[in-house]
Ligand SMILES: Nc1nc2c(c(=O)[nH]1)N[C@H]1C(S)=C(S)[C@@H](COP(=O)(O)OP(=O)(O)OC[C@H]3O[C@@H](n4cnc5c(=O)[nH]c(N)nc54)[C@H](O)[C@@H]3O)O[C@H]1N2
Ligand SMILES: Nc1nc2c(c(=O)[nH]1)N[C@H]1C(S)=C(S)[C@@H](COP(=O)(O)OP(=O)(O)OC[C@H]3O[C@@H](n4cnc5c(=O)[nH]c(N)nc54)[C@H](O)[C@@H]3O)O[C@H]1N2
């Protein structure tokens with residue numbers, strides 16, 4: 263017998279609808295064992311409409327992976343992680359966290375969450391940090407993801423919803439500018455919307471230092487110098503102003519602050535922009551005219567421009583441009599950020615960010631604090647203030663900083679910038695508790711490991727890249743020896759003396775609490791229920807009332823600032839990226855492959871994905887390879903000021919000759935993040951994952967050089 267249910271893929275923010283069949287098990291059938299899950303893409307779900315990608319296709323493989331964690335582990339006095347029962351593990355975790363709190367104060371504990379977590383867990387994790395641990399220090403891997411776009415959208419529009427319109431609007435826009443997004447690889451079902459846009463006669467423009475599959479699908483590819491996004495976007499606005507392509511009526515009616523921005527961009531010149539960005543004046547003009555003259559135009563950014571020490575400025579330069587062209591809030595037009603993780607959107611709304619309470623409430627605003635405290639049944643004074651951001655936590659581990667850490671849903675020892683420093687800090691902790699489904703590099707430093715249920719084993723909701731709240735259904739029971747993230751948080755809270763505040767372990771009950779806390783807030787979920795999500799194929803927030811519709815399109819009449827107007831933001835001169843110099847003469851950039859996901863913890867354990875991309879490879883241009891004497895497929899060494907990696911070379915004309923690229927999907931000594939620059943954006947606290955300076959040589963040359971000149975100190 264089989265049962266069929268609709269649910270969603272566990273991986274990216276596209277949250278493709280899938281139809282899951284679960285069988286009771288019979289030898290030789292599609293369902294050889296009880297609870298085997300078979301997935302197919304859901305043709306009826308409006309976002310992916312029957313498409314999916316290699317990651318979704320293989321998502322069910324991990325449910326019964328032999329590598330899966332099935333028992334808690336506690337480090338014994340010989341330093342080995344040993345299996346134990348749940349009471350022992352939770353007691354030990356709580357004991358260590360309490361010891362850190364008692365000895366060093368509540369803020370010496372920190373919590374690191376994730377955009378992989380369902381809304382319910384993200385919400386409860388923030389509450390756990392603030393009430394059970396009493397720490398201000400809670401942040402999450404979304405800080406590494408779209409925090410620059412989030413900060414910029416808050417400044418410009420007064421609210422941060424990645425896409426302020428449904429994905430299907432892409433098909434209707436006349437000009438689509440994809441800025442630093444390789445969405446053909448990173449959200450493959452988006453291709454049907456790109457194809458529909460093309461079929462209507464639309465234009466696609468891509469800005470990327472690499473000729474990615476996305477760039478190959480475009481009519482215009484601007485292959486800019488890494489890190490010059492602010493200059494290019496300001497340059498485009500300069501031309502729009504100079505050629506009188508801006509929408510003065512819109513600017514007057516719907517915005518404030520244009521004059522300062524206009525003056526600032528006019529100070530530059532197209533030829534200077536050409537010199538610094540590598541994009542010809544002709545191409546700059548071509549792109550501005552396309553954006554300004556078409557009936558509709560849309561700019562969507564990915565991590566390329568956002569994951570930089572000037573990521574917020576880059577996105578503000580985009581919002582300035584699209585506001586000046588009168589595009590934001592108009593049909594099939596405007597600015598949007600393509601959020602990344604499954605619940606990258608919802609994960610940032612519900613209180614696991616250092617400066618926010620659930621519903622995007624501000625942790626410093628007395629009215630917001632009071633509203634949350636009321637529902638939680640506590641005195642507002644018990645809520646801590648703003649805490650440290652992700653890398654400020656991880657960069658401060660050990661003496662004088664954070665001594666106890668709970669990590670739920672992130673491989674911080676792989677995904678963080680300057681990761682050798684983070685690993686050294688992890689090794690110094692008095693308490694590291696890791697809740698995960700599979701072993702990862704972070705766990706090597708853990709005192710307690712808690713095995714969690716997977717996506718198909720618990721109910722929950724996520725909020726996709728469009729702001730649509732969707733329902734992940736439970737397809738099979740939680741396996742023996744494993745618990746849900748919610749159960750773990752409640753179990754720890756009880757042991758830390760806060761059990762009465764964490765009574766609900768069932769996802770729907772937690773969602774009901776979340777609804778109440780967000781009522782009247784900016785990310786208002788009060789009108790959303792599981793029942794409604796099922797009936798309506800997802801509900802868009804804000805949705806204040808159970809009887810009113812959700813908000814599929816935002817900013818059509820007003821922005822979220824009190825006066826209803828959008829803000830132009832003039833950019834201050836700021837140091838940009840770590841520029842190449844004599845010692846480190848090349849740009850290094852990082853990103854994703856189609857076949858792997860983030861830290862690779864999951865996809866490197868999926869056979870077909872591992873076979874498709876078994877090891878990391880570093881991309882470089884034939885001219886550069888030639889100059890450095892590097893042969894195809896040869897092992898090369900890439901070195902930055904922070905560390906080095908050795909991997910096989912892929913020589914390709916699809917990258918700029920001054921730039922090398924590595925995926926960050928591998929850990930250990932293959933981690934691209936051994937090289938990356940931890941300089942943070944001053945506003946979003948986003949690290950500079952996308953640009954730093956490196957030198958490259960054949961590994962054989964490096965080996966002989968190392969022999970000749972022995973260096974002091976370890977490799978880190
Ligand atoms: N297959 C796959 N899909 C994924 C993921 C995955 O790991 N694998 N992860 C998910 C997540 S969490 C996220 S955040 C999204 C990310 O999705 P994307 O934003 O599409 O992914 P990235 O590869 O990080 O970066 C996009 C592009 O930025 C370019 N780039 C590098 N430096 C610069 C620069 O200085 N300026 C500009 N303009 N571009 C630059 C890179 O060449 C790259 O092609 O993908 C999601 N989907
Ligand atoms: N150099 C470089 N570094 C980057 C980036 C880059 O472009 N370049 N991108 C950054 C970005 S955008 C992101 S989003 C991060 C992502 O990097 P990570 O934060 O490491 O995210 P993942 O690899 O998706 O997941 C991490 C862990 O969560 C576990 N997990 C999955 N689902 C659940 C769940 O429901 N509960 C629990 N408890 N665990 C779960 C997985 O098994 C895995 O071990 O990396 C960042 N780091």
Ligand code: SF4
Nearest residue numbers: 271273274278315318
């Ligand atoms: S595009 Fe994203 S949500 Fe869809 S199947 Fe692939 S990983 Fe899953």
Ligand SMILES: [Mo]
Nearest residue numbers: 406407602603
């Ligand atoms: Mo991400």
